[in-house]
Amino acid sequence: MSILLSNISKNFGQFAALHNVNLEIPEGELVALLGPSGCGKTTLLRIIAGLEAPDEGQVLLNGEDKTAEHVSHRGIGFVFQHYALFRHMTVFDNVAFGLRVKPKKERPSEAVIAKKVQSLLELVQLGWLADRFPDQLSGGQRQRIALARALAVEPNVLLLDEPFGALDASVRKDLRQWLRNLHQELHVTSIFVTHDQEEAMEVASQVVVLNQGQIEQQGAPAEIYDHPANAFVSKFIGQTNILNLEQNDMAWLVSAGISADNRHGAVAHIRPHNIDLEKASMSSDSPILLKDWQHLGATIRIELFNSQVKGGNSSLFAEMPNERFKQLNLNRGDKVVVNIKQAHWFN
Amino acid sequence: MKQSRIMPGFKPALSFTLVYLVLIVLIPLSTLVFKSLQLNFDDYLAIITNERIIASFRVSFVTSFIASIVAGVFGFIIAWVLVRYSFSGKRLLDAVIDLPFALPTAVAGVVLATIYQPSGFLGRWLMDNFGVKVAYTPLGIVVALIFIGIPFVVRTVEPVLQEFDTTMEEAASSLGASRLVIFNKVIFPNIFPALLTGISLAFARGVGEYGSVIFIAGNLPYISEIVPLLIITKLEQYDYAGATAIALTMLVISFVLLLLINLLQLWARRRSGQN
Amino acid sequence: MHTLVDAHGQASRSALNDPKWVRVTLTSIAVGFIVLFLCAPLVLVLYQAFSKGLDAYIHALSDPDALAAVRLTLLVAVATVPLNTVFGIAAAWAITRFDFRGKSLLTTLIDLPFSVSPVISGLIFVLMFGAQGWFGEWLLAHDTKVIFATPGIILATIFITFPFVARELIPLMQEMGFEEEEAALSLGASGWKTFFLVTLPNIKWALLYGVLLCNARAMGEFGAVSVVSGHIRGLTNTLPLHIEVSYNEYDVIGAFASASILAGLAIVTLILKSFLEWKQGKG
Numbered sequence: 001m002s003i004l005l006s007n008i009s010k011n012f013g014q015f016a017a018l019h020n021v022n023l024e025i026p027e028g029e030l031v032a033l034l035g036p037s038g039c040g041k042t043t044l045l046r047i048i049a050g051l052e053a054p055d056e057g058q059v060l061l062n063g064e065d066k067t068a069e070h071v072s073h074r075g076i077g078f079v080f081q082h083y084a085l086f087r088h089m090t091v092f093d094n095v096a097f098g099l100r101v102k103p104k105k106e107r108p109s110e111a112v113i114a115k116k117v118q119s120l121l122e123l124v125q126l127g128w129l130a131d132r133f134p135d136q137l138s139g140g141q142r143q144r145i146a147l148a149r150a151l152a153v154e155p156n157v158l159l160l161d162e163p164f165g166a167l168d169a170s171v172r173k174d175l176r177q178w179l180r181n182l183h184q185e186l187h188v189t190s191i192f193v194t195h196d197q198e199e200a201m202e203v204a205s206q207v208v209v210l211n212q213g214q215i216e217q218q219g220a221p222a223e224i225y226d227h228p229a230n231a232f233v234s235k236f237i238g239q240t241n242i243l244n245l246e247q248n249d250m251a252w253l254v255s256a257g258i259s260a261d262n263r264h265g266a267v268a269h270i271r272p273h274n275i276d277l278e279k280a281s282m283s284s285d286s287p288i289l290l291k292d293w294q295h296l297g298a299t300i301r302i303e304l305f306n307s308q309v310k311g312g313n314s315s316l317f318a319e320m321p322n323e324r325f326k327q328l329n330l331n332r333g334d335k336v337v338v339n340i341k342q343a344h345w346f347n
Numbered sequence: 348m349k350q351s352r353i354m355p356g357f358k359p360a361l362s363f364t365l366v367y368l369v370l371i372v373l374i375p376l377s378t379l380v381f382k383s384l385q386l387n388f389d390d391y392l393a394i395i396t397n398e399r400i401i402a403s404f405r406v407s408f409v410t411s412f413i414a415s416i417v418a419g420v421f422g423f424i425i426a427w428v429l430v431r432y433s434f435s436g437k438r439l440l441d442a443v444i445d446l447p448f449a450l451p452t453a454v455a456g457v458v459l460a461t462i463y464q465p466s467g468f469l470g471r472w473l474m475d476n477f478g479v480k481v482a483y484t485p486l487g488i489v490v491a492l493i494f495i496g497i498p499f500v501v502r503t504v505e506p507v508l509q510e511f512d513t514t515m516e517e518a519a520s521s522l523g524a525s526r527l528v529i530f531n532k533v534i535f536p537n538i539f540p541a542l543l544t545g546i547s548l549a550f551a552r553g554v555g556e557y558g559s560v561i562f563i564a565g566n567l568p569y570i571s572e573i574v575p576l577l578i579i580t581k582l583e584q585y586d587y588a589g590a591t592a593i594a595l596t597m598l599v600i601s602f603v604l605l606l607l608i609n610l611l612q613l614w615a616r617r618r619s620g621q622n
Numbered sequence: 623m624h625t626l627v628d629a630h631g632q633a634s635r636s637a638l639n640d641p642k643w644v645r646v647t648l649t650s651i652a653v654g655f656i657v658l659f660l661c662a663p664l665v666l667v668l669y670q671a672f673s674k675g676l677d678a679y680i681h682a683l684s685d686p687d688a689l690a691a692v693r694l695t696l697l698v699a700v701a702t703v704p705l706n707t708v709f710g711i712a713a714a715w716a717i718t719r720f721d722f723r724g725k726s727l728l729t730t731l732i733d734l735p736f737s738v739s740p741v742i743s744g745l746i747f748v749l750m751f752g753a754q755g756w757f758g759e760w761l762l763a764h765d766t767k768v769i770f771a772t773p774g775i776i777l778a779t780i781f782i783t784f785p786f787v788a789r790e791l792i793p794l795m796q797e798m799g800f801e802e803e804e805a806a807l808s809l810g811a812s813g814w815k816t817f818f819l820v821t822l823p824n825i826k827w828a829l830l831y832g833v834l835l836c837n838a839r840a841m842g843e844f845g846a847v848s849v850v851s852g853h854i855r856g857l858t859n860t861l862p863l864h865i866e867v868s869y870n871e872y873d874v875i876g877a878f879a880s881a882s883i884l885a886g887l888a889i890v891t892l893i894l895k896s897f898l899e900w901k902q903g904k905g
Contacts, residue, residue, distance in 0.1 A: 051353050051804055071353050071807050078808040084801035088823040098809030101819070153809055354800060355813030360716040364728070367709045371780055372734055378749040378756065379742070421655050428652035432645055440653065442896045446660050448835075449888035449895075451842025452740075453862035454881040457869045458663040461670065468666075469658075494659060526640060555739025558844035558862070562869065575741035579849060582745065587754055594742045601737065 001062045001075075001156035001189050002027045003048060008057035010043055017043045019213040021057070025206070030183045031191045032204035036236070040213040041193045042081075042161055048191065049159050050074045061156065077150030077188075079160040083142045085134035091145050092130040095120055098153035120148040123182075140171040144178075151186075160192035164199060176203050197237050201225065209233050231346040234269040241275075241316050243268040251308045252316060255287055256338040265345030272301065272319035274342040279328055280335040290334045291315065293325070300325040304338065379598070382591040394592040402569040403577045408600075410485055410573075411553030414492030419546040421493075422500025423538075429501070430508040444501050447494055452558025459491050460562035483565025488573065491559045496549030503545035507538055536619040540612050547608040554601055667885045670878035682879035690856040691864035691880065694772065695841050698860060701776045702783055702840040707833055710787025715821075718795040719803075729792065735784045744778050744849025751777075770852030775860065778846040783836045790832030791825060798824060827902040831895065838891045842884055 003025040010018040018040045025031050033041040046052040048059060050071035058067045066074055086094050095117045099108055108116070121127040124144040134142060143163060150158060163179065164172040180203050183190055194200050200207050201221040209216040209224065209232075217229040228234035235242070243252055244267050253268065256275075280286045287308040294301045302325070304316045318338075330336065383391070394400065429441050447455065463470040463481040473479045481487050511534070519529045557575040564571045574597050581590035640648075672679055682688065716722075717729060735743065750756050751768035761768060768774045802824070806816040822829075844862040851858040859867060861880050868876035 049808060051808065053353075071804070072810045072812065076808060078805065080801050080805055082801060084805040086802055086805070086820055086823075097806065097811070097819070101806070101809065101811040101815045149805075149809065353807060354719045354803065355807075355816070356715060357720045360712040361720070361722070364709065364713040364716050367705075367712075368728070368731060371777075371784055372731065375746040375750055375777075375781065376734070376738070378746050382749050421651070424648055425652040425655065428649050431640070432649055434649060438896075440656050442892050443656055443660050445892055445895065446664065446888065449838050449891040450664075451838075451844060451862050451884045451888070453844040453865045454667065454842070454884050454888075455663065456844075457865060457877055457881060458666050458670075460869075462663065462666060469662075494663075497659070526644075551737060555737075555742070556845075557739065557741050557848070562866075575739050575845065578741050578745060582748060582849060585754075587749065587752070590745055591749065594739075594745050597739065598742065601739075605737070 003157065003189065003191075004058075004060040004063070005044075005048070006058050006060070008044070008047060008054045008059070010040075010047065010052065010054050016213050018047070018054070021213070021215055023208060023215060023218065025189065025191065027189055028187050029189060029206050030180070030204050031189075031206045031208060032200035033191060033193045033208050033210060034197060034200040034236075035195065035210035037195055039210045041195075041210045044210070045159050045161055045191060045193050048157070049076050049078050051078070075153075075156045077153060077155030077158045079143075079146045079150050079158070079163055081161040081163075081165055083134075083146040085142055085146060085149070087134055089133075090130065091121070091126070091132050091134070091137070092117055094134070094145060095149045095152050097149065116152065117148075120152055123151070124148045138171075139167045140175060143167065143175060147182075151188075155188065158188050158190040160190065162194060163192050164194070164196075172199075179203060201237070209236060211236075228269070228344055231267060231269065234344050234346070239272050239317070239319075241270045241272065241313075243270065243313065251287070252306055252313070252338075253340070255306065255308070256340040258340060258343070263345065265347045267346045269344040269346065270316075270340055271342070272317045273299075274340060275316070275318035276320070276339040276341060277302070277304075277318060277328060277330070278337040278339065279330060280337045282335070284335060284337065286335055286337050288336050288338055290330050290332060290336050292332060295322075298322060304336065379591060379595055382587070383595045386588055386592060390588070391592050394589050395596055399568050399572070400577060400593060403572045403574050404597075404600075406485060406488070406570070406572060407554055407574040407597075410488040411492055411550050411556075414489045414553050415496050415546045415550035417489070418493050418496035418500050418549045419542060422497050422545060422549075423504055423542055425497070426501045426504040426508055430505060444498050447496075447498050452495070452556070453562075455494060455559040456491065456562035459494060459559065460487075463487060463490060463563060482563050483567070483571065485564075485571050487563040487565065488560050488571060491563050492549075492553040492556060495556055495559055496553055499548040499552060500542070500545035503548065504538060504541050507541040511537060539619065540616045543608070543612050543615055547605065547612070550608075551601060551605055554597070664885060664889070667878055667881050670874060671882040673878075674875050678875050679879050679882075682873075682876045683883075685876065687856045687859065688864060688876065688880055691859045691861045692883070694775070694859065695861040697772065698776055698779050698847075699837055699840045702779045703833060703837050705780060706783055706836050707787050707829070709784070710789075710791055710832060711829070713788045714791035714795050715817075717792055718798075719800055732788050733785050735781055740782060740843065740845025741849055743781050744846035747774055747778050747781070747850050769850050770854065770858060772858065774850035775847050775858065778850045779840050779843050782843050782846050783839045786836035786839065787829065787832035790828045790835070794825060794828045795821075827898050831898045831902070834891055834894055834898070838887060841887060 003023070005021055005023040008018055008021040009016070021040075021044060023044075033044060035041045043052060047054050050059075050066070050069060054067065058065055060066065061074070071078075086097065089097070096113050099113045099116065102108075118127060118130070121130055124147060126141060126144055126148070129137065129141060129145070134145070137145065147160075147163075164175055167175065176199060179192075192203070201224075204221060206218065207221050207224050208218045211232050217224055217233045219227075224233060225237055228237060234240055245253075245263065246266060253263075277290075287306055289305045289307060291303045291305040293303065296319070299319050299321055302318045302320070304318060306314055306316070316338075386394075425444065429437065429444075460482055461467050463473075465471060465474055465480065465482065467482070470480075470482055473481055479486070481490055515533055515537075516529050519533045524532070555575060557573075557579075560573055561576055564573060564576075566572050566576055574593060578590045578593050578597075581587075581593065713728075713732060717725060748755060748769055751761060751774060752758055753762070753769075755769075757768075768777070802820050803816050806820045811819065841860075842862055843860075844866070847860055848863060848866070851860070851863055853859060853863060853867060855867065861884055865877050865880045865884075868880065
């Protein structure tokens with residue numbers, strides 16, 4: 001089901017949680033609503049679900065205006081941040097709940113329900129837990145049961161509020177992969193909220209970046225990473241070196257071969273991996289020295305030091321594969337020449 | 348908590364709540380105000396400044412005050428023992444604390460009167476050994492009100508004592524403080540606001556208490572006659588104006604005292620850095 | 623709760639240890655106080671009730687006035703408890719599930735009956751429905767009695783026990799939040815189904831606890847009922863009033879036999895309370 005939000009605004013007292021948000025989500029996508037805490041992403045998700053009513057604007061599902069439709073009739077599946085599993089029911093009864101509360105006419109027989117619940121539990125690979133209570137499950141298991149429960153009513157849209165937020169790092173990694181695979185299998189339009197940019201980039205087919213109640217950028221992960229629409233997105237997604245030209249940082253760019261003619265704004269954002277190094281000859285007049293480095297696994301992070309910069313940033317980070325770093329054969333204190341492959345310019 | 352507009356049932360739940368509240372509580376209570384408005388101020392003063400009535404106010408408030416302080420001391424010790432120490436039968440004792448909540452006041456009244464009357468088993472013992480007469484004196488009222496007040500203190504102090512961060516004690520101990528200093532400087536300041544709440548609850552309950560008191564009090568005018576009893580006496584004489592004037596005065600004094608106690612609590616809480 | 627004591631009753635964290643003499647002294651004071659002040663009265667009720675033997679006890683309880691008092695007490699509880707239970711649930715639902723202006727005032731007002739003396743609680747109903755009261759003449763004209771009759775006793779009892787259920791539910795439901803209820807609604811459940819299938823199972827122990835306290839107080843209320851009842855034997859005497867009348871007539875067995883019933887009720891209440899707290903603690 002496609003989702004269209006037009007001119008959504010929502011205030012909590014004096015606080016404007018969302019301001020004039022427009023968003024279109026095509027059928028079958030797996031979308032991440034990404035932003036810092038308090039940016040309005042959860043509120044937006046709850047408005048799509050019908051758990052919250054917008055002050056202004058409309059929610060259209062498949063082209064139909066559902067703004068006034070109650071959550072129980074919207075045909076959405078919602079996975080809550082802390083799962084909201086019914087504590088007093090077994091896993092089986094939790095998953096069966098949505099089917100059992102259907103009006104008599106639409107309600108499947110207990111046999112059909114049992115079959116369906118079992119197949120959903122198989123889908124989330126937890127068939128053996130049917131008789132347990134939520135308290136007896138691990139966080140990752142609860143998460144998957146919550147998902148199975150939401151899927152039981154065959155929702156047109158699956159909405160997940162910080163689905164991995166409350167989990168250990170290792171479990172989170174596994175579940176991300178698993179959610180992605182599940183989405184490929186089911187193809188139900190899905191939206192999840194996260195504040196973790198890595199998670200959004202890894203899982204989603206589309207990323208929507210929110211900040212202070214407004215959408216900053218929407219696009220595929222690669223597009224957002226390679227072409228950030230503004231300084232906020234560039235800073236929020238991935239690592240970046242920020243050079244403010246009004247603060248004497250110009251020295252960096254000049255030494256990296258970017259002259260005043262090549263400037264396209266007042267602030268340059270440079271990803272660490274867009275900085276390449278050469279070992280400078282002893283006679284070179286490059287002011288940049290290698291200060292230190294850290295192994296990050298497959299890549300090396302290198303901290304550079306510019307002896308000409310007074311005030312502002314005197315250090316810069318570059319990142320490169322281990323192989324390349326070995327080839328360079330650099331030591332602490334070596335003089336280097338910097339080559340900036342790409343920079344994003346903002347005003 | 349965030350508002351949830353999708354939750355069903357707001358209007359029926361709130362309407363029923365309000366209607367029921369108005370019918371059962373607010374309208375009946377307002378009769379007290381309207382009835383007393385029918386009195387002119389001089390009449391009101393004449394009723395209230397009657398010597399016997401002033402004496403009853405003194406009896407009610409003084410006995411409640413003493414009883415709530417005593418209940419505070421023993422309640423604190425009981426709460427401390429129940430939280431900090433371990434001994435067999437502790438759970439049973441803990442359950443018994445609520446007895447004054449659960450036992451109807453009339454039962455408490457006749458039992459206490461029987462125990463402390465001159466021929467009762469504690470009454471005789473106290474009389475023979477200390478020459479103290481409990482039943483049918485203000486002391487009897489105090490005893491009954493301690494009985495009524497004790498669970499208020501224990502049940503407000505107990506949870507705070509349980510939640511108390513004992514690493515603070517260990518920190519103080521590591522800094523060289525003695526056990527007594529730790530209690531005075533670390534534990535008590537943190538528990539004090541809760542203790543004050545418990546004492547004020549016991550006090551407020553004591554002022555209005557009727558059933559457990561009248562059997563043991565002896566109800567001698569000027570000496571051991573409490574305000575609630577005087578209200579009933581007025582009613583039995585069909586003196587509605589008198590009953591109302593006394594009741595209203597008592598309510599107002601109680602509320603003013605509670606307000607003062609709340610301010611005191613606020614102050615105690617501020618001083619110990621809580622909220 | 624911090625565990626300060628290990629399985630052998632030894633304080634395991636030495637800095638938290640009180641000296642032995644302090645522990646012994648304080649424990650003795652606490653135990654002595656509880657036994658002498660709280661347990662002794664309970665024992666004495668039974669001792670007095672059976673002091674003239676089982677036959678006298680049974681005879682006292684089969685007295686028609688005593689039986690009438692038992693019946694009236696049960697009637698009052700049956701009329702009071704369900705009403706206040708429904709009110710408690712409705713109030714807790716409105717207060718914990720929604721935001722509205724005046725919410726904290728409403729919460730305060732619900733507790734109001736607790737800070738009013740029982741005698742005054744009775745008085746206000748006399749002022750409303752008594753012969754000189756607001757509705758006195760109207761009631762007289764329609765030949766209906768509220769004061770010195772069962773309706774007055776029930777009204778005063780409802781007032782006295784008004785906050786019990788709401789007070790138990792409000793903090794619990796506040797703490798619970800409403801994610802589970804939102805989950806049920808998002809799965810298509812109706813409001814009633816959400817309440818009965820999700821809310822009620824989560825609050826049942828606290829609800830039962832509130833009902834229990836409400837019931838104990840409804841059956842045992844003395845001051846308020848004493849004002850509105852008129853002490854008509856066999857007609858408007860509840861059990862607590864019957865105790866008073868018997869006691870004042872030096873009918874010790876009669877008074878304590880009736881008292882033993884209410885003391886039994888108190889013991890049952892305490893046992894159930896401990897059980898419910900244990901249940902609730904277990905989740």
